[in-house]
Amino acid sequence: xxxxxxxxxxxxxxxxxxxxxxxxxxxxxxxxxxxxxxxxxxxxxxxxxxxxxxxxxxxxxxxxxxxxxxxxxxxxxxxxxxxxxxxxxxxxxxxxxxxxxxxxxxxxxxxxxxxxxxxxxxxxxxxxxxxxxxxxxxxxxxxxxxxxxxxxxxxxxxxxxxxxxxxxxxxxxxxxxxxxxxxxxxxxxxxxxxxxxxxxxxxxxxxxxxxxxxxxxxxxxxxxxxxxxxxxxxxxxxxxxxxx
Amino acid sequence: xxxxxxxxxxxxxxxxxxxxxxxxxxxxxxxxxxxxxxxxxxxxxxxxxxxxxxxxxxxxxxxxxxxxxxxxxxxxxxxxxxxxxxxxxxxxxxxxxxxxxxxxxxxxxxxxxxxxxxxxxxxxxxxxxxxxxxxxxxxxxxxxxxxxxxxxxxxxxxxxxxxxxxxxxxxxxxxxxxxxxxxxxxxxxxxxxxxxxxxxxxxxxxxxxxxxxxxxxxxxxxxxxxxxxxxxxxxxxxxxxxxxxxxxxxxxxxxxxxxxxxxxxxxxxxxxxxxxxxxxxxxxxxxxxxxxxxxxxxxxxxxxxxxxxxxxxxxxxxxxxxxxxxxxx
Numbered sequence: 001x002x003x004x005x006x007x008x009x010x011x012x013x014x015x016x017x018x019x020x021x022x023x024x025x026x027x028x029x030x031x032x033x034x035x036x037x038x039x040x041x042x043x044x045x046x047x048x049x050x051x052x053x054x055x056x057x058x059x060x061x062x063x064x065x066x067x068x069x070x071x072x073x074x075x076x077x078x079x080x081x082x083x084x085x086x087x088x089x090x091x092x093x094x095x096x097x098x099x100x101x102x103x104x105x106x107x108x109x110x111x112x113x114x115x116x117x118x119x120x121x122x123x124x125x126x127x128x129x130x131x132x133x134x135x136x137x138x139x140x141x142x143x144x145x146x147x148x149x150x151x152x153x154x155x156x157x158x159x160x161x162x163x164x165x166x167x168x169x170x171x172x173x174x175x176x177x178x179x180x181x182x183x184x185x186x187x188x189x190x191x192x193x194x195x196x197x198x199x200x201x202x203x204x205x206x207x208x209x210x211x212x213x214x215x216x217x218x219x220x221x222x223x224x225x226x227x228x229x230x231x232x233x234x235x236x237x238x239x240x241x242x243x244x
Numbered sequence: 245x246x247x248x249x250x251x252x253x254x255x256x257x258x259x260x261x262x263x264x265x266x267x268x269x270x271x272x273x274x275x276x277x278x279x280x281x282x283x284x285x286x287x288x289x290x291x292x293x294x295x296x297x298x299x300x301x302x303x304x305x306x307x308x309x310x311x312x313x314x315x316x317x318x319x320x321x322x323x324x325x326x327x328x329x330x331x332x333x334x335x336x337x338x339x340x341x342x343x344x345x346x347x348x349x350x351x352x353x354x355x356x357x358x359x360x361x362x363x364x365x366x367x368x369x370x371x372x373x374x375x376x377x378x379x380x381x382x383x384x385x386x387x388x389x390x391x392x393x394x395x396x397x398x399x400x401x402x403x404x405x406x407x408x409x410x411x412x413x414x415x416x417x418x419x420x421x422x423x424x425x426x427x428x429x430x431x432x433x434x435x436x437x438x439x440x441x442x443x444x445x446x447x448x449x450x451x452x453x454x455x456x457x458x459x460x461x462x463x464x465x466x467x468x469x470x471x472x473x474x475x476x477x478x479x480x481x482x483x484x485x486x487x488x489x490x491x492x493x494x495x496x497x498x499x500x501x502x503x504x505x506x507x508x509x510x511x512x513x514x515x516x517x518x519x520x521x522x523x524x525x526x527x528x529x530x531x532x533x534x535x536x537x538x539x540x541x542x543x544x545x546x547x548x549x550x551x552x553x554x555x556x557x558x559x560x561x562x563x564x565x566x567x568x569x570x571x572x573x
Contacts (some may be wrong), residue, residue, distance in 0.1 A: 002353020009350035017338050080334040084395075086300055088351035089324035243319060244261075244301055 003090045007098040010085065014102035018072050027067070028106065032060035032113040049122045054204035055177035056114045058197060061136065062143045062168060065107035069100060069147035070160040077242070078157065086243065093235055100144045107140035131216065132207035138223040139200035145230035146196070152237040176201050181213060196226035251276040251403060251434050252297065257306035259292050259458075266292040268458040270306070274436060274451075276402075279429040281449030282438040285555055289458040290438040291331060294405050297436070298328050311402065324352065327401030327433075331408040333388035337381035341372055341391050344380055345398055352399035359398065366394040371420070386417030393421060403434045410444060422448060446545035456553045466545070473543030479519040482537040483528055484509040490528055497527065512541070 018024060039052045076082040085095055118124060150163045173179065174188065175197040181189060192198045199214070199222040206212035212219070250273035257270040267289040274280045284290050295301035297308060299319035308315040310322035335344040342363055349359030367373045370390040375383065383391065389409065396404060406425065410418035425448055429435050439445050445452055446466065453463040462469070483490060487505035494503040494513065501515045513519050525535045549555070 005353045005355065006351045009347060013336070013339070013347050017336065079337070080330065080332060081336050083300060083330060083334055084348065084351065087298060087323060087326070087328050089320065089353075090351075092320070243299070 003094055006088055006090050007094060007101075010095070010098035011101045011105075014072065014099070015105070018068060019102050019106040024068065024106070028064055028110045029113055031063055032056060032110055033117065035059055036114045036117055049118055050126070050208045051210055053114060053118055053208050054201050054210075057111045057136065057204060058139055058175070058177055058201050059172060060110040060114055061107040061139050062171065062197060064110035065103045065140055065143040066147035066150065066164050066168060067161075068106060069103040069144055070150040070154075070164050071157055073099065073148065073151035074154060074157050074160040077151070077155070082242075092238065092243075093231075096148065096231070096235060096238065100148055103144040103147060104137070104140045107143060108136055111136045111140070126209050128207040128209075131203055134220070135200050135203035135207060135223070138220070138227060139197065139204075141227045142196040142200065142223060142230060145227060145234060148234045149230055149237070152234055152241060171195055171197050174198070176205070176213065196223055196230075199223045199226070249276050250274060251278075251311055252436070253307075253309040254297070255307045257293070257296060257308065258304045259289075259296060259301065260304050266458050267296070267303075270455075270458075270460055272453055272460060272463055274434060276434055277429070277432055278451060279425070279435045279437065279449050281445035281452040282436060282455060283442060283445055283452060283549065284438075284455035284553075285440075287457075288455045290455060291407055292458075293455070294328070294407055294436070294438065298326055298405055299323050325402045327396040327399065327404040329393050329396040329404070329406045329409055331411065331438075333385075333392040335380045335388070335392060335395055338379060340377050340379055341367065341383065341387075342376040344391060345395055348395040349398040354399060362398050363394075366398060370394050370424070386413040389413050389417065389421065393424065397428065397433070401433065403436065404428060405436045407438050408440065409437070410439070410441060418444075442546045442549050443544065452545070454549060454553055456555065462552045469545060469548050470543065472551075473547060475516060476514060476543050477516070477518050478512055478514045478541040478543060479521060479524070480506070480510050480512050480537075480539055480541055481524065481528060481535050482508075482510045483533045483535055486533055487511045490531060490533060493531060494524070494527065498524070 036052075036056050039056060040049075073082065076085075085099065086092075088095060090098075115124070146167065147164070150160055150167065154160050154163055174184070174192045175181075175195050176192065177197075181192045181198060184192060199219040202213050203216060203219045203223075206216060214222075252274040254273070255271050257267055258265070259267040270289075270293060282290055282293065292301060296303050296319075297310070297315075299315065299322075302319055303316060306316065311325055313322040313325075315321050336347070339347065345363035345366060346356075346359045349362060354362065364373075364376075367376050370393070372387060372390060372394070375387060380388065380391065393406070393409060396406075409425065410421050413421075422444060425435060425437065429448075437445065437449060449466060451463070451465050452469060454461045487509050491503040491505050491511050494501065494511075498513075500517065501513050501519065503511055503513050505511050513524060519540075521538050525538060528535050
């Protein structure tokens with residue numbers, strides 16, 4: 001029970017200290033809004049909105065999670081307040097889940113912004129929510145763990161930001177957000193399949209009524225696999241780099 | 245208060261960072277309720293030792309048992325028993341003093357009502373009640389140290405690790421912190437104290453270990469460490485320039501004394517019987533030097549430290565002054 005008191009308070013502290021701060025709320029709102037607006041304009045209206053939503057939603061989650069987590073963990077590591085968490089009598093895995101829970105919630109909340117906007121312009125009754133909602137959560141989890149992986153790999157905040165961009169921007173083009181993976185050059189496709197977002201976006205495409213590339217079970221399986229693998233790699237790296 | 249049961253048992257502890265051996269074959273026990281001093285210059289391995297004992301670092305070899313729990317392979321196994329005050333105040337700058345304490349209490353599983361009650365009590369005890377709602381970032385250095393210590397004890401640890409608790413803070417705050425450390429120990433908390441301030445260790449600790457270059461060079465009770473200085477009488481004469489030449493002259497004339505020049509134009513005269521100051525002052529002034537001050541010195545742990553480690557206390561002083569300047573929080 002005492003471990004869950006710690007878990008809950010780490011989550012609350014991060015929400016208060018980082019995620020619910022006005023600059024981050026505005027980032028969480030404005031960034032997805034800007035992307036959605038951009039694609040509305042590009043599409044010449046709201047006609048093909050459902051086809052655009054998977055990409056916009058995925059980007060909102062990807063940027064919401066990785067931006068915050070990579071920076072906040074690096075910042076706390078740098079000013080040594082992260083040592084307080086490492087000294088807490090709770091398993092490292094639970095500690096890191098607590099530390100990432102805020103980013104997962106923040107990323108998932110970011111996804112709701114384009115969805116809420118879209119609800120004003122199009123009929124969302126055809127959306128398969130039982131597939132979309134778990135996919136949103138799994139994209140948020142995998143992106144958060146990607147952010148954690150970045151945070152554990154660097155020691156400075158600026159390195160975290162640079163490293164994040166090196167990973168995130170290629171993902172936009174490689175994961176089938178706006179261009180189908182089948183349309184990519186053959187030599188780039190293996191790279192697409194090595195990215196968790198590819199599978200999340202595939203579920204979203206299917207959920208929003210367009211055609212999926214892989215069977216849904218495989219998409220969910222791969223996403224879960226990426227989440228587990230990224231988390232285990234992060235734990236291993238934390239033990240290796242931070243508990244030296 | 246002190247029991248004969250070791251609460252910390254360290255055996256052949258080794259820690260290397262690449263080619264550098266930070267800690268080498270460290271072996272010692274700390275008894276429950278003890279106030280144990282761990283002294284050494286910068287880079288001696290003090291913080292690395294604390295990190296290994298508290299689960300922030302893994303030993304390369306050796307064993308650590310805390311309250312009977314083997315922490316060598318599972319570094320986090322005994323963390324519920326420990327309170328740690330690091331050498332830098334590392335609370336959350338964006339949280340208030342009160343919220344910082346409550347958060348630290350929550351990390352150890354304290355329920356809301358309990359951690360809030362303890363936080364208020366500690367803020368009062370440390371004289372920080374009025375600053376409870378201010379952000380930690382706006383605290384003075386002394387206030388930060390006090391709140392960091394409060395955060396280290398909010399969960400009532402059995403063992404408290406204090407890494408340089410009074411470095412870089414004002415005299416009044418340092419005195420208050422020393423009193424708090426003593427009170428905690430009287431209350432039954434085992435305290436592991438590292439410090440550059442030898443006089444601080446001398447005042448607080450009952451047993452002291454000296455560590456140099458990762459090796460334990462001596463561990464003993466304060467009484468035993470001080471025993472060689474018992475019956476020795478030391479007088480310092482401030483004579484300005486020419487202290488070294490005067491020393492040679494004194495040693496040539498006064499058979500029963502030992503004399504050595506120390507920094508800033510002073511010389512120390514040591515003897516096994518009381519030093520007669522009048523004849524000594526006359527002797528010095530007959531040689532053209534002026535004695536601006538003569539004072540009897542109490543034999544100190546600093547001398548013992550210098551004698552055992554070969555490290556000049558002045559170098560330690562320089563280091564801590566440097567740390568005080570660098571540690572601008």
